[in-house]
Amino acid sequence: MPDSAPKRTRETLIHLKDESIRRIMAGEKAVERSFHEARLVATLAAGLLLVGFLLVAQWRGNATLQNSLDRQSDQNLAIIIQQLTTENSSLRNEIMALEVRIITAERDTLDRSEVLNQATRELNGLRVIAALEPATGPGVVVRISDPERVLLAQDFVTLIHELRSGGAEAISVNGKRVGSNSGFSGEGTRIVLDGTILARDFEVRAIGNAQSLDQSLTLPGGLKSTLSTFPGVTVEIEQVEEIALPAMKTPEFAYGEPFEE
Amino acid sequence: MMVLVLALTLGITLGLLTNIMVPAAVLTYLGVSVLAAIDACLGGVRASLERTFDDKVFVSGFITNTLMAAFIVFVGDRIGVRELYLAAVVAFGIRLFDNLSTVRRLLFRRWGWE
CATH class of the missing domain: 1.20.5 (Single alpha-helices involved in coiled-coils or other helix-helix interfaces)
Structure with missing residues (x-):
């Protein structure tokens, strides 16, 4: 069969060609389909992506709004x-x-x-x-000179008393402060204040109302006139704006003690 | 399927990262719109499982539904029927659950659990 062999070969070839064309076309179709499918999935994925994004945005916004006053009933x-x-x-x-x-x-x-x-x-x-502090203020200065040495300690006690009656708050004699426990004593013709012998030219300073202090000494029949009757004694009283008195030496307290009733 | 889950996760992450703040006025509209978008996506998943998915239908449905949902709320606000948004919510809610159950069933069939 010399004739049939080539014919069959031709048929086979045609068949093969058809087959290959069909295969190629099927492949192309498959590729196309897969492309198409990928596109569909991509679309859907894009939609889902958008949904996720919007969901979060809405969630957040709503959470903040819930707390705002606008949203309250x-x-x-x-x-x-x-x-x-x-x-x-x-x-x-x-x-x-x-x-x-x-x-x-x-x-x-x-x-x-x-x-x-x-x-x-x-x-x-x-x-x-109490004479514990130096004191300053207005007052009087009383200068007494006694060249004949006729004044006694009592005269000074009286003088201090008169000054206190006149409202003196602080007194010093010859620069020595007179305190509440000061005392004058006489030994012969000497006058001693708290153990110190006073010179015969006395200077008594008193702080207080200068006018009333002056008056208390210069009253008619007062101390000034009395002292002036002594032989050789002169008394000068000067009102001053400001005098300063030293503090007394702090006394030692040995016996007395305060107590409350 | 993994691609879709990944896309959703990516979207959420993006939203968290951008720290976007929606204005209060838009918030009410966006709420219903989001519901519509979720519904559209579920519909898309269902269609793709049924092998009837068409991207043109999906995209047009997505856009139309979200815009219409917002529009309905807007109209309800304007005409004094604020509860009109309920119509959109109910409609989308029913569709959402419907789609969800269908998707579930289709997935079961695909994985051979039925």
Whole structure:
């Protein structure tokens, strides 16, 4: 069969060609389909991506909005307003109470400082009177010269007494402060103040109202005129704006003790 | 399927990273729009499982549904029927669950659990 062989070969070839064309076309189709599918999936994926994004955005926004006042119901807003009003008024009350406390405290402080000032003044006065501190102020200077040595210790006791009666707060004789426990004594013609012999030219200084001190000494029949009758004794009284007296030597306390009744 | 899950995760991550702030006025509209978008995506998944997915239908459906949802809320606001958004929510909600159950069933069939 010389004839059939080539024919069959041709048929086979045609068949093979068809087959290969079909295969190529199928492949192309498959590729196309897969491309198409990929596109579909990509579209869907893009949609889902957008959904996820929007979901988060909405979630976030809503969370913040939920807390804002815009979103609250009227009832809630009324409650909030009421709460705020109550809180406000209670805070205002607190402010007022605190202000009252401030005023009270300020008054207390004033009172206390007033009391303290008073106490300080009193203490200073007491220190001056007790002769524990140097003192300064207006007063008189009494100069007595006694060249004949006729004055006695008693005369000085009287002088000090007169000055104190005239309101003297502090007194010194010849630069020695006269305190509450000072004493004059006489040994012969010498006059001794707290163990110190006084020179015969006496200078007595007294702090107080200068005018009344002066008057207490210069009254008719007062000490000045009495002393002036002694032979050789001269008394000069000078009112001064400011004199300074030294402190007394602090006495040693041995026996007395204060006690409260 | 993995691609879709990945895309969703990516979207959420992107949203978290960009720290986007939606204006309060848009928020009400966007809420329903998001619901519509979720519904559209679920519909797309279902269609792709049924091998009837068409990207033109999906994209047009996605856009139209989201815009319409927002529009309905807007109209409801304007005409004094604020509850109109409920219509959109109910409609999309029902469709969403419907799609979800279909997707579930289709997935079971595909994995041979049925």
